[in-house]
Amino acid sequence: MRTKIFNSILFDPQSDLHLKPVEILIEGDIIAEIAESVDKSADQTIDAKGAYVSAGWIDIHVHCYYDPNNLGLHADTVGCKTGVVCVCDAGSAGHSNLDDFYQSVKDQKTIVKSFINIASTGLAYKAELRDPANVDVAKTIEKIREYPNFIVGIKVRASASVMGEDTDTPFIKAREAAKATNKPIMVHYGNKPPLMEDVLQYLHRGDILTHCFHGKPNGVLNEDDKIKELVWTKRKEGLLFDVGHGNESFSYEKGKKAHDCGFDADMISTDAHRQSFPVPVSSLANVLSKMLEIGYSLEEVIACVTSRPAQYLDMRDEFGHVSKGGKAHLTFFKVDPTPVTVVDSSRKEILLNRQILTQGCMISGEYLEVE
Ligand SMILES: [Zn+2]
Known part of the structure; x- marks a missing residue:
């Protein structure tokens, strides 16, 4: 044909x-x-x-595990029906429900990838890291090896509503799995604890901090609206920053202030799920338009959903260029x-x-x- x-x-x-x-x-x-x-x-x-x-657009942070216990949308709803070719589900499934998640998306037209949640149950249980027993590194590594092309990284949700007293162990375990499989870690951060500064110490070159312009106090900007020194240091080291708009994770004002400091996101994603879609996130194009209004160039916003995710998630053979x-x-x-x-x-x-x-x-x- x-x-x-x-x-x-x-x-x-x-x-x-x-x-x-x-x-x-x-x-x-x-x-x-x-x-x-x-x-x-x-x-x-x-x-x-x-x-x-x-090049076909890639949305690196969506939720497309369409299941009553999860908050996902159909992959095609946030994917091809909005002009997006590939979506990466960010931690909706852990090793215990990954097979079921894979079966549920394999026949969608949109190409689906997964950041496997370090918590065994993914987001089926919303305070997934409160109980340390809900993490099993060996089984997570085994699952990543079983799906080497489908799983692109490991997801850790680091905020007060998700973690228990121990905010260190989930990162140590996620690093163990990341090292063994050569995959990056994507971290959601929100309200403290843990402090963003504590989260950053566990992240290295190639890892991704999503929700980088959330409007909560624990952000990339200081009280004087300047980018924190540690954030600059981490960027120089190769840590990647992703928008991850979501229902409560994107402040236009913070994004604009960061841009005024010369700090732009490396990647742009929707964090589309049943609570953020269709308002305030109607599509990836809609989030790109907001970044364009902030002052990003058209070349930059398109790179944020094509060449950059293709490079950072090791998908250059199939994505990122025409x-x-x-x-x-x-x-x-x-x-x-x-x-x-x-x-x-x-x-x-x-x-x-x-x-x-x-x-x-x-x-x-x-x-x-x-x-
Ligand atoms: Zn999310």
Whole structure:
């Protein structure tokens, strides 16, 4: 099956054709050709209607374990139906329910990956780290080895509502599993204890701190609205910072103040789940639009959901670039100049002067329109 995409503008700063009008020929699930004009016949054509075509978007923090005991949405609801090609579930399942989670998502059109929760039960029980017996490193390592491509990292939720008195052991155990499997740790942090400073001591190069601009007191900014010294040090060491918008984890004001200090997120994600979707998080595009309004460039926000997650989660073979011979995972989007009012996690209104809107996506050569 040959598909030709026409009337599109390539959005891939790594390519010589970046921002040029292009035609893309797909053969099966592979990109066979990209050029200003492709002079080959195809079985079907897709009119991109002047949209940008970028590498397929990756949302590294969602919840898509659709189960009565969990808070997940269907992967396609937050994935392909919003123009997102790949979603990473952030800790909804631990080693004891990972098989069930995998079975529940394997037939979704959206490509799903998982950060396995260091707590055995994942989020089926919301104070999952209160009882130290709910962590089993050996079984977690075994599960990661059983699903080497599906599991991309290990999730630890570090906040007062989740952990018990002992806020150190879960990190020590997660590190043990991370070292044995060469996977990064993603940490959710919120209200203390533990203090963010205590969390940071356990995190190293390649690990991810999600909810980096939450509006709670325990954040990346000091009282004088400057980025904490330790946060700069950790960034220099290679710790990664992710937005993870969620229901109560993104303050537009904090994100803006951090940007004014020269501190931008490395990655942008929704933390979409049943309580954060559709308000305040309606889509990954909506979160990107908020970051654009803060002052991030279009190149930067797109890198935050394409090349960077592909690099940091070791998925460069399949994601992060639009190139000949690469997998046909693409996202089609436009920048609409019509102003619109949205809200952040504090339900504070934000006027967006322009909005990123997705039109569709292609997953392994199959085009899917945004619903
Ligand atoms: Zn989450």
